[in-house]
Amino acid sequence: MSYSIHKCKHEVLMRGIKYILVPILALLLGSCIYPYDIELKEGAEGTVTIDGDIIYGEISTFTVGLTQSVADSVSKQFFVNTLYVECEDGTKYQGVNERGDIYIVDTRYLDKEKRYRFVAKISKDGFSPSNARTYMTDFMEVQITPPIDSISYQIAQDSLSVSVNVSTHDDSKPEGYYRWEYEENWEFKSVYRATYEYAYYSNSVYEIDFETENRYYCWGKALSRDVLVYSTKNSGSNVVYQEVLNGNIDATDKRLNTLYCIDVIQYSLTEEGYNFWKTLKKNEEGMGDIFSPQPSKPRGNIYCEEDKDEYVIGHIGCSSVTRMRRFITTQEFGIYREADMTSPSIIGREGWQTAYMEGLDVIEINEETRECFWAPLKCVDCRKYGTKDKPDFWPTTNK
Numbered sequence: 001m002s003y004s005i006h007k008c009k010h011e012v013l014m015r016g017i018k019y020i021l022v023p024i025l026a027l028l029l030g031s032c033i034y035p036y037d038i039e040l041k042e043g044a045e046g047t048v049t050i051d052g053d054i055i056y057g058e059i060s061t062f063t064v065g066l067t068q069s070v071a072d073s074v075s076k077q078f079f080v081n082t083l084y085v086e087c088e089d090g091t092k093y094q095g096v097n098e099r100g101d102i103y104i105v106d107t108r109y110l111d112k113e114k115r116y117r118f119v120a121k122i123s124k125d126g127f128s129p130s131n132a133r134t135y136m137t138d139f140m141e142v143q144i145t146p147p148i149d150s151i152s153y154q155i156a157q158d159s160l161s162v163s164v165n166v167s168t169h170d171d172s173k174p175e176g177y178y179r180w181e182y183e184e185n186w187e188f189k190s191v192y193r194a195t196y197e198y199a200y201y202s203n204s205v206y207e208i209d210f211e212t213e214n215r216y217y218c219w220g221k222a223l224s225r226d227v228l229v230y231s232t233k234n235s236g237s238n239v240v241y242q243e244v245l246n247g248n249i250d251a252t253d254k255r256l257n258t259l260y261c262i263d264v265i266q267y268s269l270t271e272e273g274y275n276f277w278k279t280l281k282k283n284e285e286g287m288g289d290i291f292s293p294q295p296s297k298p299r300g301n302i303y304c305e306e307d308k309d310e311y312v313i314g315h316i317g318c319s320s321v322t323r324m325r326r327f328i329t330t331q332e333f334g335i336y337r338e339a340d341m342t343s344p345s346i347i348g349r350e351g352w353q354t355a356y357m358e359g360l361d362v363i364e365i366n367e368e369t370r371e372c373f374w375a376p377l378k379c380v381d382c383r384k385y386g387t388k389d390k391p392d393f394w395p396t397t398n399k
Contacts, residue, residue, distance in 0.1 A: 142320065150167045167239075176232045177233075181223075219391065280298055
């Protein structure tokens, strides 16, 4: 799993807990977390949070932290003395601190026929090993995740939005529990193809090298932010058909402008793991107002060996993962439309600075009359909605 996806998964976990709590990682790195005005429960500060999964056949990533009130400006001190994945035969796969509170464990060569558990020794009061407590799971069987059958999309009947869906099945089990994460990347273009750029202080325009300096082609990126789980229990077959991953992408969304790509990661869960994530999902969806149901306190499979009653936030699974990437063009979607189509204005040099200060940008210039065509910045400079950071795997030649 990429660091960025793992980070946002950790933030989804914290959102679902529904306290005014902030993991130290989020304080250091910035986050997708939203502050909620929910009363902090007594004794909840300093709760150990552990997020991650034992991934068969890949590198496993774990985040460790302590919760604290958003009113507390000083990060709580803790120390991870050791962190590892242990096989039931006694073999230990030691974790390495990658950055901040992120730890990685090489689990590429696990035996899928054996059981594994997560173990971490954490000192919550500074760096003293003598105060360390052991946080662990029981040994777990490796859940083998089936391949993703397809990634599809569904246009709404009014053609004003589209959803992106996933399908899978597993004939080896009568029922299944699944979780998904995804990363989106998209290429888009500005409304107008500017070949000139404006310099305010000299009140002049100059031609740009379109190949290397254009503001026409840009890219955007986003990670899944919601809990995406599904159960086929009591459905009669272990089949998931067009489960929505990202619903209601508006027809004016830049994702649909030129080329869209989604990378989906699929996990198989145990029923216990599914129930944990389902509780988080319900907490997240039920936070609307003061009349919403009070959030549940999800308890995962991590416990403190020295004190079984200590509440620990997080759930660790043990499974393989499967992936699928799909590109979808704007022609395939067939519904994209510009939200704001503004016709260019012809402005003489005496009005350039005023136009620039009013949020317009130059498109091109008539060399003979020195009159310029101007339009709102958002229609000229694609960097208003994205960046020039083109993904390494991107198939187009645009820059």
